[in-house]
Amino acid sequence: MSKQISSSGHDSGVGQINRPLLRAAKKLNTMLLASVFGGVGGLSLFVMTYVSLYRGLPNPGNYLNLLGIFLPGYSVSPSGAWIGLFWGGVIGAFLAALFYRIYARSIESQLQDYIANDKPEKDLLGITLRIDGNYLGLAVGAIIAGGLVVTSNWLVFRGTAAESVHADLLSNYLPGYSVSFMGSLIGALELFVFTYLACLIFAWIYNRVAVLRGGELG
Amino acid sequence: MRNKADTDKAILMAAFAKIDVIALAVALGSISALMLFLATVGLLLKGAPPGTEVGPHLALFSIYLPGYSVSWFGAVVGALYAGIIGGFLGFVLAVLWNLTHYLYVVAIVVRTAWWRMMAE
Numbered sequence: 211m212s213k214q215i216s217s218s219g220h221d222s223g224v225g226q227i228n229r230p231l232l233r234a235a236k237k238l239n240t241m242l243l244a245s246v247f248g249g250v251g252g253l254s255l256f257v258m259t260y261v262s263l264y265r266g267l268p269n270p271g272n273y274l275n276l277l278g279i280f281l282p283g284y285s286v287s288p289s290g291a292w293i294g295l296f297w298g299g300v301i302g303a304f305l306a307a308l309f310y311r312i313y314a315r316s317i318e319s320q321l322q323d324y325i326a327n328d329k330p331e332k333d334l335l336g337i338t339l340r341i342d343g344n345y346l347g348l349a350v351g352a353i354i355a356g357g358l359v360v361t362s363n364w365l366v367f368r369g370t371a372a373e374s375v376h377a378d379l380l381s382n383y384l385p386g387y388s389v390s391f392m393g394s395l396i397g398a399l400e401l402f403v404f405t406y407l408a409c410l411i412f413a414w415i416y417n418r419v420a421v422l423r424g425g426e427l428g
Numbered sequence: 429m430r431n432k433a434d435t436d437k438a439i440l441m442a443a444f445a446k447i448d449v450i451a452l453a454v455a456l457g458s459i460s461a462l463m464l465f466l467a468t469v470g471l472l473l474k475g476a477p478p479g480t481e482v483g484p485h486l487a488l489f490s491i492y493l494p495g496y497s498v499s500w501f502g503a504v505v506g507a508l509y510a511g512i513i514g515g516f517l518g519f520v521l522a523v524l525w526n527l528t529h530y531l532y533v534v535a536i537v538v539r540t541a542w543w544r545m546m547a548e
Contacts, residue, residue: 227435227439228432228435228436228439231436231439231440232439235439235440235442235443236443238443238532239443242525242528242529242532243525245528246521246524246525246528249524250517250520250521250524258492261491261492262491265491273485273488317439317442317443320438320442321435321438321439321442324435324438325435325438337441337444337445337446338445338446338447338448338451339445339446339447339448340445376485379485382470382471382474383467383470408459408462408463411458411459411462412455412456412458412459413455415451415454415455415458415459416448416451416452416454416455417451419448419450419451419454419455420448420451423448423450423451
Protein backbone atom coordinates (compact mmCIF):
# COMPACT_ATOMS: atom_id res chain seq x y z
CA MET A 211 0.00 0.00 0.00
CA SER A 212 1.45 3.36 -0.87
CA LYS A 213 0.48 6.82 0.25
CA GLN A 214 -0.02 9.60 -2.25
CA ILE A 215 2.03 12.74 -1.92
CA SER A 216 -0.14 15.81 -2.25
CA SER A 217 0.75 18.76 -4.43
CA SER A 218 1.36 20.82 -1.32
CA GLY A 219 4.38 18.66 -0.69
CA HIS A 220 3.10 16.63 2.22
CA ASP A 221 2.02 13.02 2.24
CA SER A 222 -1.22 11.99 3.83
CA GLY A 223 0.49 10.15 6.70
CA VAL A 224 2.70 11.16 9.55
CA GLY A 225 5.94 11.29 7.52
CA GLN A 226 6.29 14.48 5.52
CA ILE A 227 8.22 14.83 2.30
CA ASN A 228 10.76 17.61 2.54
CA ARG A 229 10.16 19.16 -0.89
CA PRO A 230 13.13 21.54 -0.89
CA LEU A 231 15.44 18.66 0.03
CA LEU A 232 13.91 16.46 -2.68
CA ARG A 233 14.36 19.24 -5.26
CA ALA A 234 17.95 19.80 -4.16
CA ALA A 235 18.67 16.07 -4.42
CA LYS A 236 17.23 15.93 -7.94
CA LYS A 237 19.16 19.04 -8.95
CA LEU A 238 22.40 17.63 -7.57
CA ASN A 239 22.02 14.33 -9.41
CA THR A 240 21.03 16.13 -12.60
CA MET A 241 24.23 18.16 -12.42
CA LEU A 242 26.42 15.17 -11.62
CA LEU A 243 24.88 12.99 -14.33
CA ALA A 244 25.20 15.80 -16.86
CA SER A 245 28.88 16.16 -15.93
CA VAL A 246 29.54 12.43 -16.31
CA PHE A 247 27.67 12.04 -19.60
CA GLY A 248 29.01 15.31 -20.96
CA GLY A 249 32.55 14.10 -20.34
CA VAL A 250 31.97 10.60 -21.66
CA GLY A 251 30.00 11.86 -24.69
CA GLY A 252 32.63 14.39 -25.67
CA LEU A 253 35.56 12.02 -25.19
CA SER A 254 33.80 9.21 -27.07
CA LEU A 255 33.27 11.35 -30.17
CA PHE A 256 36.83 12.67 -29.88
CA VAL A 257 38.31 9.15 -29.73
CA MET A 258 36.02 7.82 -32.49
CA THR A 259 37.10 10.66 -34.75
CA TYR A 260 40.78 9.95 -34.19
CA VAL A 261 40.30 6.18 -34.61
CA SER A 262 38.51 6.83 -37.90
CA LEU A 263 41.22 9.28 -38.95
CA TYR A 264 44.19 7.04 -38.25
CA ARG A 265 42.66 3.67 -39.11
CA GLY A 266 44.52 3.81 -42.42
CA LEU A 267 41.50 3.62 -44.71
CA PRO A 268 41.58 5.37 -48.08
CA ASN A 269 38.55 7.52 -47.30
CA PRO A 270 38.64 8.25 -43.53
CA GLY A 271 35.37 9.17 -41.88
CA ASN A 272 33.27 8.59 -44.96
CA TYR A 273 30.20 7.99 -42.81
CA LEU A 274 31.20 9.63 -39.53
CA ASN A 275 31.45 12.87 -41.51
CA LEU A 276 27.68 12.76 -41.86
CA LEU A 277 27.47 13.89 -38.23
CA GLY A 278 28.48 17.30 -39.55
CA ILE A 279 24.90 17.64 -40.81
CA PHE A 280 23.73 17.77 -37.20
CA LEU A 281 26.84 19.16 -35.47
CA PRO A 282 27.94 22.42 -37.12
CA GLY A 283 31.68 22.51 -37.79
CA TYR A 284 32.24 18.81 -37.13
CA SER A 285 34.27 16.74 -39.57
CA VAL A 286 36.66 13.81 -39.35
CA SER A 287 39.82 15.87 -39.00
CA PRO A 288 42.10 16.88 -36.09
CA SER A 289 40.28 20.20 -35.64
CA GLY A 290 36.92 18.47 -36.16
CA ALA A 291 37.77 16.09 -33.29
CA TRP A 292 37.94 19.07 -30.92
CA ILE A 293 34.64 20.43 -32.23
CA GLY A 294 33.25 16.90 -31.77
CA LEU A 295 34.54 16.94 -28.19
CA PHE A 296 32.58 20.14 -27.60
CA TRP A 297 29.36 18.96 -29.26
CA GLY A 298 29.58 15.50 -27.68
CA GLY A 299 29.98 17.17 -24.29
CA VAL A 300 27.11 19.60 -24.77
CA ILE A 301 24.70 17.03 -26.19
CA GLY A 302 25.73 14.35 -23.68
CA ALA A 303 25.18 16.75 -20.78
CA PHE A 304 21.87 18.02 -22.16
CA LEU A 305 20.48 14.54 -22.80
CA ALA A 306 21.66 13.30 -19.40
CA ALA A 307 19.98 16.25 -17.66
CA LEU A 308 16.79 15.66 -19.63
CA PHE A 309 16.97 11.95 -18.84
CA TYR A 310 17.35 12.51 -15.12
CA ARG A 311 14.53 15.05 -14.96
CA ILE A 312 12.21 12.33 -16.27
CA TYR A 313 13.76 9.42 -14.38
CA ALA A 314 13.80 11.33 -11.08
CA ARG A 315 10.08 10.78 -10.84
CA SER A 316 10.93 7.24 -9.74
CA ILE A 317 12.46 8.70 -6.56
CA GLU A 318 9.01 9.77 -5.44
CA SER A 319 7.59 6.30 -5.98
CA GLN A 320 10.54 4.84 -4.05
CA LEU A 321 9.86 7.30 -1.24
CA GLN A 322 6.22 6.29 -1.16
CA ASP A 323 7.31 2.64 -0.86
CA TYR A 324 9.67 3.60 1.93
CA ILE A 325 6.97 5.48 3.82
CA ALA A 326 4.42 2.73 3.35
CA ASN A 327 6.73 -0.12 4.38
CA ASP A 328 8.50 -0.15 7.70
CA LYS A 329 11.81 -1.39 6.36
CA PRO A 330 14.73 -1.43 8.79
CA GLU A 331 17.02 1.57 8.86
CA LYS A 332 19.98 1.36 6.50
CA ASP A 333 23.38 2.94 6.36
CA LEU A 334 23.16 6.00 4.11
CA LEU A 335 26.25 5.17 2.09
CA GLY A 336 25.64 1.42 2.03
CA ILE A 337 22.59 1.56 -0.18
CA THR A 338 22.77 0.34 -3.77
CA LEU A 339 20.78 2.14 -6.46
CA ARG A 340 17.69 0.26 -7.61
CA ILE A 341 16.90 0.95 -11.25
CA ASP A 342 13.23 1.37 -12.04
CA GLY A 343 12.84 -0.17 -15.50
CA ASN A 344 9.52 1.56 -16.12
CA TYR A 345 10.85 5.09 -15.56
CA LEU A 346 14.14 4.24 -17.25
CA GLY A 347 12.23 3.05 -20.31
CA LEU A 348 10.07 6.16 -20.34
CA ALA A 349 13.07 8.49 -20.03
CA VAL A 350 15.42 6.77 -22.49
CA GLY A 351 12.58 5.90 -24.88
CA ALA A 352 11.29 9.48 -24.93
CA ILE A 353 14.77 10.90 -25.55
CA ILE A 354 15.69 8.45 -28.32
CA ALA A 355 12.29 8.67 -30.01
CA GLY A 356 12.34 12.46 -29.72
CA GLY A 357 15.86 12.44 -31.16
CA LEU A 358 14.67 10.48 -34.19
CA VAL A 359 11.82 12.95 -34.82
CA VAL A 360 14.15 15.97 -34.47
CA THR A 361 16.97 14.58 -36.65
CA SER A 362 14.61 13.25 -39.36
CA ASN A 363 12.72 16.51 -39.58
CA TRP A 364 15.98 18.45 -39.59
CA LEU A 365 16.83 16.57 -42.79
CA VAL A 366 13.36 17.39 -44.16
CA PHE A 367 13.79 21.06 -43.17
CA ARG A 368 17.19 21.21 -44.91
CA GLY A 369 15.57 19.88 -48.06
CA THR A 370 17.87 16.85 -48.22
CA ALA A 371 15.30 14.22 -47.23
CA ALA A 372 15.41 12.58 -50.66
CA GLU A 373 19.21 12.27 -50.51
CA SER A 374 19.25 10.86 -46.97
CA VAL A 375 19.71 7.25 -48.02
CA HIS A 376 21.59 6.35 -44.86
CA ALA A 377 18.88 7.60 -42.52
CA ASP A 378 16.39 5.70 -44.66
CA LEU A 379 18.20 2.47 -43.77
CA LEU A 380 16.51 2.60 -40.38
CA SER A 381 13.42 1.27 -42.12
CA ASN A 382 15.20 -2.11 -42.06
CA TYR A 383 14.51 -2.16 -38.33
CA LEU A 384 11.59 0.25 -38.06
CA PRO A 385 8.99 -0.73 -40.70
CA GLY A 386 7.15 2.34 -41.97
CA TYR A 387 9.97 4.75 -41.09
CA SER A 388 11.05 7.23 -43.73
CA VAL A 389 12.75 10.63 -43.72
CA SER A 390 9.46 12.53 -43.62
CA PHE A 391 7.23 13.97 -40.92
CA MET A 392 4.82 11.02 -40.82
CA GLY A 393 7.62 8.49 -41.25
CA SER A 394 9.51 9.98 -38.34
CA LEU A 395 6.44 9.72 -36.09
CA ILE A 396 5.89 6.06 -37.02
CA GLY A 397 9.59 5.30 -36.52
CA ALA A 398 9.66 7.17 -33.22
CA LEU A 399 6.72 5.18 -31.90
CA GLU A 400 8.37 1.88 -32.82
CA LEU A 401 11.72 3.02 -31.46
CA PHE A 402 10.09 4.05 -28.20
CA VAL A 403 8.57 0.57 -27.79
CA PHE A 404 11.88 -1.20 -28.59
CA THR A 405 13.80 1.08 -26.24
CA TYR A 406 11.25 0.69 -23.48
CA LEU A 407 11.48 -3.11 -23.70
CA ALA A 408 15.28 -2.99 -23.80
CA CYS A 409 15.28 -0.82 -20.68
CA LEU A 410 13.01 -3.24 -18.85
CA ILE A 411 15.44 -6.07 -19.65
CA PHE A 412 18.42 -3.89 -18.71
CA ALA A 413 16.91 -2.90 -15.36
CA TRP A 414 15.92 -6.48 -14.61
CA ILE A 415 19.47 -7.74 -15.24
CA TYR A 416 21.01 -4.90 -13.20
CA ASN A 417 18.69 -5.37 -10.21
CA ARG A 418 19.10 -9.17 -10.28
CA VAL A 419 22.90 -9.01 -10.42
CA ALA A 420 22.99 -6.33 -7.70
CA VAL A 421 20.84 -8.50 -5.40
CA LEU A 422 22.87 -11.62 -6.19
CA ARG A 423 26.01 -9.72 -5.19
CA GLY A 424 24.45 -9.02 -1.84
CA GLY A 425 23.59 -5.37 -2.43
CA GLU A 426 20.82 -3.85 -0.40
CA LEU A 427 18.71 -1.99 -2.94
CA GLY A 428 17.30 1.39 -1.94
CA MET B 429 5.23 5.03 10.61
CA ARG B 430 8.01 7.30 9.46
CA ASN B 431 8.88 10.62 10.99
CA LYS B 432 10.27 13.62 9.08
CA ALA B 433 13.88 12.72 9.84
CA ASP B 434 13.31 9.25 8.39
CA THR B 435 11.83 10.56 5.14
CA ASP B 436 14.65 13.11 4.84
CA LYS B 437 17.08 10.26 5.22
CA ALA B 438 15.17 8.31 2.57
CA ILE B 439 15.53 11.21 0.14
CA LEU B 440 19.27 11.32 0.75
CA MET B 441 19.49 7.54 0.39
CA ALA B 442 17.75 7.76 -2.97
CA ALA B 443 20.00 10.61 -4.08
CA PHE B 444 23.28 9.14 -2.89
CA ALA B 445 22.64 5.44 -3.54
CA LYS B 446 25.71 3.99 -5.20
CA ILE B 447 25.54 2.11 -8.46
CA ASP B 448 26.67 -1.52 -8.32
CA VAL B 449 29.60 -1.31 -10.73
CA ILE B 450 29.62 -4.99 -11.71
CA ALA B 451 25.84 -5.13 -12.08
CA LEU B 452 25.81 -2.12 -14.40
CA ALA B 453 28.69 -3.52 -16.43
CA VAL B 454 26.92 -6.88 -16.78
CA ALA B 455 23.57 -5.25 -17.64
CA LEU B 456 24.96 -2.81 -20.20
CA GLY B 457 27.24 -5.46 -21.68
CA SER B 458 24.35 -7.92 -22.00
CA ILE B 459 21.96 -5.44 -23.57
CA SER B 460 24.63 -4.15 -26.00
CA ALA B 461 25.48 -7.70 -27.05
CA LEU B 462 21.81 -8.53 -27.54
CA MET B 463 21.20 -5.38 -29.60
CA LEU B 464 24.07 -5.94 -32.04
CA PHE B 465 23.25 -9.63 -32.31
CA LEU B 466 19.60 -8.91 -33.11
CA ALA B 467 20.54 -6.09 -35.51
CA THR B 468 22.81 -8.47 -37.45
CA VAL B 469 20.44 -11.42 -37.38
CA GLY B 470 17.53 -9.19 -38.41
CA LEU B 471 19.35 -8.26 -41.62
CA LEU B 472 20.38 -11.86 -42.27
CA LEU B 473 16.81 -13.07 -41.95
CA LYS B 474 15.55 -10.27 -44.14
CA GLY B 475 18.16 -11.06 -46.78
CA ALA B 476 19.16 -9.03 -49.83
CA PRO B 477 18.32 -9.13 -53.54
CA PRO B 478 20.39 -11.72 -55.46
CA GLY B 479 23.88 -10.53 -56.25
CA THR B 480 23.95 -7.84 -53.58
CA GLU B 481 25.64 -7.86 -50.22
CA VAL B 482 23.58 -8.18 -47.02
CA GLY B 483 23.92 -5.21 -44.69
CA PRO B 484 26.87 -3.34 -46.24
CA HIS B 485 26.37 -0.38 -43.91
CA LEU B 486 26.10 -2.38 -40.68
CA ALA B 487 29.24 -4.20 -41.84
CA LEU B 488 31.08 -0.88 -41.41
CA PHE B 489 31.25 -1.75 -37.72
CA SER B 490 34.24 -3.85 -38.75
CA ILE B 491 36.21 -0.56 -38.86
CA TYR B 492 35.94 -0.49 -35.08
CA LEU B 493 35.36 -4.22 -34.46
CA PRO B 494 37.91 -6.28 -36.42
CA GLY B 495 36.44 -9.64 -37.48
CA TYR B 496 32.84 -8.46 -37.41
CA SER B 497 30.70 -9.04 -40.50
CA VAL B 498 27.00 -9.37 -41.30
CA SER B 499 26.95 -13.18 -41.08
CA TRP B 500 25.92 -15.70 -38.44
CA PHE B 501 29.49 -16.02 -37.23
CA GLY B 502 29.85 -12.22 -37.39
CA ALA B 503 26.72 -11.84 -35.26
CA VAL B 504 28.37 -13.87 -32.50
CA VAL B 505 31.68 -12.00 -32.88
CA GLY B 506 29.81 -8.67 -32.83
CA ALA B 507 27.84 -9.72 -29.73
CA LEU B 508 31.10 -10.55 -27.96
CA TYR B 509 32.61 -7.19 -28.90
CA ALA B 510 29.46 -5.29 -27.98
CA GLY B 511 29.31 -7.18 -24.68
CA ILE B 512 32.88 -6.23 -23.82
CA ILE B 513 32.55 -2.60 -24.94
CA GLY B 514 29.13 -2.19 -23.29
CA GLY B 515 30.46 -3.80 -20.12
CA PHE B 516 33.47 -1.49 -20.09
CA LEU B 517 31.26 1.54 -20.71
CA GLY B 518 28.92 0.44 -17.89
CA PHE B 519 31.89 -0.01 -15.59
CA VAL B 520 33.25 3.46 -16.42
CA LEU B 521 29.85 5.15 -16.05
CA ALA B 522 29.19 3.46 -12.70
CA VAL B 523 32.65 4.35 -11.38
CA LEU B 524 32.28 7.96 -12.52
CA TRP B 525 28.79 8.21 -11.03
CA ASN B 526 29.92 6.84 -7.66
CA LEU B 527 33.11 8.90 -7.74
CA THR B 528 31.31 12.19 -8.39
CA HIS B 529 28.99 11.49 -5.46
CA TYR B 530 31.87 10.65 -3.12
CA LEU B 531 33.75 13.75 -4.23
CA TYR B 532 30.67 15.86 -3.65
CA VAL B 533 30.21 14.44 -0.15
CA VAL B 534 33.91 14.98 0.60
CA ALA B 535 33.64 18.58 -0.64
CA ILE B 536 30.66 19.23 1.66
CA VAL B 537 32.43 17.68 4.67
CA VAL B 538 35.62 19.67 4.04
CA ARG B 539 33.68 22.91 3.53
CA THR B 540 31.68 22.34 6.71
CA ALA B 541 34.83 21.56 8.68
CA TRP B 542 36.49 24.68 7.27
CA TRP B 543 33.64 26.98 8.25
CA ARG B 544 33.41 25.38 11.70
CA MET B 545 37.12 25.90 12.18
CA MET B 546 36.84 29.53 11.05
CA ALA B 547 33.90 30.13 13.40
CA GLU B 548 35.92 28.83 16.35
